[in-house]
Amino acid sequence: MAASVFQQSKPAQGRVMKAFKDLIAKRRSGKEYSDDFLQSMIERDSCPNNEKQHRQFMTLTSDSKSDVIVLTLIIGGQTTSSAAMMWSLKFFGETREVLDRLREEQLAIARARPEGASATYEDIKNMPYCLKVMKETLRLGNKGWRVNIDMTCIHMNPKHLPDPMQFNPSRFEVPDSLPKHFEMQKPYSYIPFGSGPRSCLGTNMAKATIMMFLHRVVSGYSWTIHDWDPRMEKISFVPRLASGLPITLKAL
Incomplete structure (x- = not known):
């Protein structure tokens, strides 16, 4: 019998x-050091504020759980982004017009x-x-998710988002009369990272990663897509095209 994917x-x-x-x-032995999340867990483990906190943190950061936490961060922080x-x-x-408008914004920031100099987090704050x-990509690119909440149906509901099959970032435009960070969508009608106490802990990191990618690729390159096959991967943690969308980059 053939082994399952899990096996x-x-x-x-x-x-x-x-x-x-x-x-x-x-x-832990001090033979290696790096200024990262894992190191911070190990260092906090070694210098608790009190005995109760020490017991609680040891339960969280024992070696048997630290490796699981790191694996979860790698999968959640890279695969989905x-x-x-x-x-x-x-x-x-x-949608060439979207690319042209985005490239105009990103080239202005780069210049x-x-x-x-490299792009910074402050640059990301100035990429409306x-x-x-990014928000429209997360809305329209989640077709095929197998999760408890059917985000596809929520994000494709024309009652909340007109013409939902169209890739249109301008749907998130906020009128000048409203606060800059005002959300135009109805509550819980746009939830790519979930919502409430169980929402994704890496939301801000994922947003920054995606926006920095868009900045680098749009301001520095043009590209050619070699395979437009729309078929999806049959077994995938996140929805992806089976072809992987192979491209060739060319510096601008």
Whole structure:
């Protein structure tokens, strides 16, 4: 009998978890150091404010759980964001006017920086149209999700979002008479990161990652998409095109 996908994944999971355990052991022994989230967990573990906090934090950051936390962060922080990046390039190929408007915004930001300087988080705060593009990508690019809440139906409901099948970042435009960060959508009609106490902890990181990607690729490159096959991966944690949307980049 052929092994299931889950059974096939177990050896790979074992190898990944072993790598994490080895890394954690090196960090705890002081043989290796890096200024990152894992290091902060280890350092907080070693200097609690009181005994009660120490017991609580040891329960959370024991080696048997630290490696699981790191694996979760890698999957949640990269797999979903990379899928959103793929969808954005596909939508740009279908709506050239969106790409042109976004490129105009991003080139203006790039030209305003000193030569050779990298984009910063402050730059991200000054990307209003890029924010709308990201939100629209997350809305329209979640077709096929298998989750408890059917976000596809919510995000495709014409009662809340007119012409829902159209990629249109301008649907998130806020009139000048309203506050800058006012949400035009009805509550719970747009929930790419969930909502309430169980919403995604990495929301802001995911937004920053996607917007920085859009800035770099749109302001620095043009591209050609080589496979427009719309078929989806049959088994995937997040909705992705089966082809992976292969492209060739060309510097502007």
